[in-house]
Amino acid sequence: MEIIHSIAEMTATSRQMRQAGSTIALVPTMGFFHEGHLQLMRFGRQRADRLVVSLFVNPIQFGPNEDLQRYPRDFGRDATLAEQERVDVLFAPDSREMYGPEFQTRITVEHLTAPLCGGQRPGHFDGVTTVVAKLFNIVHPHSAIFGEKDFQQLVVIRRMVDDLNFDITILGHVIVREHDGLAMSSRNSYLSPDERQSALCLYESLQLARHMVSAGEVDVDRLLKEILARMQSYPGVTVDYVAVVDQATLQEKKKVDRSAILAMAVRVGATRLIDNGRLC
Ligand code: AMP
Secondary structure, rough: OEOOHHHHHHHHHHHHHOOOOOOOEEEEEOOOOOHHHHHHHHHHHHHHEEEEEEEEHHHHHOOOOOOOOOOOOOHHHHHHHHOOOOOOEEEEEOOOHHHHHHHHHOOOOOOOHOOOHHHOOOOOOHHHHHHHHHHHHHOOEEEEEEEHHHHHHHHHHHHHEEEEEOEEEEEEEEOEOOOOOOOOHHHHHHHOOOHHHOOOHHHHHHHHHHHHHOOOOOEHHHHHHHHHHHOOOOOOEEEEEEEEEOOOOOOOHHHHOEEEEEEEEEEEEEEEEEEEEEEO
C-alpha cells in the first residue's frame, strides 16, 4: 500500500492508474477506522481495479464548538487496517495541503442541507461538499462509496454530483452495526460504559418505530410521540431531532410509506450520535 500526503503526488498516481486502464474507487473517511469503514473498503475493492482511501479530518466541516481537536486519531493503526483490506493508496493530506492560506471557496447544496443535521450544524454540509469535491478532483475516481449512516450527507453528495456533472458513480453502503444494534462510529470511542448503554436509545427507537408501523401505525405524530417518550427514558440523553422524512427530498412526512426514513440525532453526555433507517 502506498501512503501519499501530497495532492500533486495523489493526482499523478491516479492519472497513471487511469492511463494503465484501471478503474478507481474512492472511500473518503476521517479515519479512526472501525468495521463500518472496513466494509466500505471491501465494497470498493470489489467495485474497481484500484482502491483509494482518503483519511482527512476536515476542519471546515466542524463548527467552532464541535470536537475537531479531540476527534480520535490513530494513523498507524489505520494504515495497518487499510493495508489488510488491500487498499492501494491511503491518501492522507494535512490541513495546510488541502486549504492553503488563500483558500476561500465553498460549495453549497441549498435545500437538502436545511433540515435535520443542517439545522443544527451551520456550515457543516458546505464543509463536507467542499472537501468531497476537492477529493473528487484530486483522486478523479470512477466511483465513490459513502455510508448510509450519514444519510443526509449521502443525499447531499448525490445532489452535488448531479448538479455539478461529476462523472463519478456514488454508491451507498448499508449501516454497519454493533451486535446490539448501535451504529458503528468513530465517536462511539468517546462513550463511557453508562453512555454506551444509553446510546442504544437510537437503535431501540428505530426498532420501536418499525414495530409500530408493522402493527399498522402510519401516523407520524403518534410515532414521534412514542419515540420521544422512549428516548427520554434513557439517562443522559438529549434529543437533537427525531423526524420522519422523505428519503429523496428530506421533507417531513405526515404519513409513513415506503419512501419514509426515520432520522435521529441525540447527545449522549457530550457526544452527538446519529442514526436512521427505513420504516417499511
Ligand atoms: P467518517 O470517517 O465517520 O467520516 O466516515 C467515513 C465514511 O464511512 C462515511 O461515508 C460514513 O457514512 C461511513 N460510515 C461511518 N460509519 C458507518 C457505519 N456504521 N456504517 C456504514 N457506513 C459508515
